[in-house]
Amino acid sequence: MSVPILNASGCLDALTAPEVARSLDAFVTKTVTPLPREGNPPPRIAEADHWMLNSIGLQNPGIDDWCTGSFPRLRALGVPLWVSVGGFSASDYRLVCERLNELEEVEVVELNLSCPNVDEAPETAAELVAAARAATAKPLYAKLSPATSDIAESARAVVDAGADGLSLVNTIRGLALDPETLRPRLALGPGGASGPALRPIALACIHACANAVDLPIVGMGGIASGADAIDAIAVGASAIALGTILFSDPAAPARVRAELDAEVASRGYGSAAEIRGAARGSPSTAISSSN
Numbered sequence: 237m238s239v240p241i242l243n244a245s246g247c248l249d250a251l252t253a254p255e256v257a258r259s260l261d262a263f264v265t266k267t268v269t270p271l272p273r274e275g276n277p278p279p280r281i282a283e284a285d286h287w288m289l290n291s292i293g294l295q296n297p298g299i300d301d302w303c304t305g306s307f308p309r310l311r312a313l314g315v316p317l318w319v320s321v322g323g324f325s326a327s328d329y330r331l332v333c334e335r336l337n338e339l340e341e342v343e344v345v346e347l348n349l350s351c352p353n354v355d356e357a358p359e360t361a362a363e364l365v366a367a368a369r370a371a372t373a374k375p376l377y378a379k380l381s382p383a384t385s386d387i388a389e390s391a392r393a394v395v396d397a398g399a400d401g402l403s404l405v406n407t408i409r410g411l412a413l414d415p416e417t418l419r420p421r422l423a424l425g426p427g428g429a430s431g432p433a434l435r436p437i438a439l440a441c442i443h444a445c446a447n448a449v450d451l452p453i454v455g456m457g458g459i460a461s462g463a464d465a466i467d468a469i470a471v472g473a474s475a476i477a478l479g480t481i482l483f484s485d486p487a488a489p490a491r492v493r494a495e496l497d498a499e500v501a502s503r504g505y506g507s508a509a510e511i512r513g514a515a516r517g518s519p520s521t522a523i524s525s526s527n
């Protein structure tokens with residue numbers, strides 16, 4: 237069995253790049269909220285060699301327009317569809333999940349519980365999952381932030397609240413300055429950091445959660461090659477998602493799959509899935525840090 241390759245939410249517009257969406261095992265939408273959102277003011281993306289910083293602010297058409305406008309066109313692509321859901325309260329999550337529950341072609345609901353660029357809901361992640369769970373029978377994946385002191389504890393809490401899987405990880409808050417003006421490069425100052433710089437952080441999170449709970453995990457965070465994918469699978473990912481790499485290399489899904497298959501064969505495994513958890517069981521928390 238091969239390991240599915242998805243896109244990371246917000247990193248691919250399937251309607252403008254349908255051939256890229258069709259090269260994935262499932263397409264994950266940008267986060268949809270109850271009401272339309274224009275997002276944050278520009279500039280809201282800054283890039284460097286090893287990271288990208290974004291502060292898009294959950295720009296989306298809102299669930300009503302999404303259902304009538306985007307959904308029929310996404311369904312027509314014929315790619316399994318995951319919908320990312322966001323909001324600012326438990327009732328927001330419940331409302332969007334109720335609407336999605338009516339749409340047969342929506343295979344999975346991914347709960348964005350961790351956007352660093354908007355105000356957070358007052359409820360805990362577990363309470364948001366519980367609200368979504370009450371509204372839909374569809375599989376629910378909880379997307380967690382790496383910026384937490386104990387992500388394994390968060391994983392246990394969302395699993396107890398009814399999550400069927402985890403998506404790990406979202407971006408982590410960062411700041412970039414313009415070298416000339418020494419002012420922040422993004423209009424709102426900080427943004428969510430993604431790309432290769434996020435990879436070791438993501439690996440530690442996937443490792444900690446895979447040691448804590450026995451659920452499927454979509455691993456993401458700086459994955460750009462077959463070797464990166466192997467690492468994510470070895471720490472416990474059962475699927476991987478490509479995010480920032482898609483902006484510079486839209487052909488990454490096919491390339492990463494080919495690299496992954498070659499790595500698997502050269503290591504003498506029959507399939508990538510056999511590598512899952514090779515690093516599991518090893519310590520995932522440090523008692524004392526190295527500095």
Ligand SMILES: Cc1cc2nc3c(=O)[nH]c(=O)nc-3n(C[C@H](O)[C@H](O)[C@H](O)COP(=O)(O)O)c2cc1C
Nearest residue numbers: 244245246267290348405406430431457458479480
């Ligand atoms: C431009 C941009 C927009 C994003 N929008 C969303 C979003 O709408 N919802 C979400 O859950 N994550 C969003 N993310 C986070 C990604 O899905 C992913 O978790 C993160 O970028 C880490 O993966 P990567 O390093 O491979 O990009 C966004 C990331 C970027 C770079």
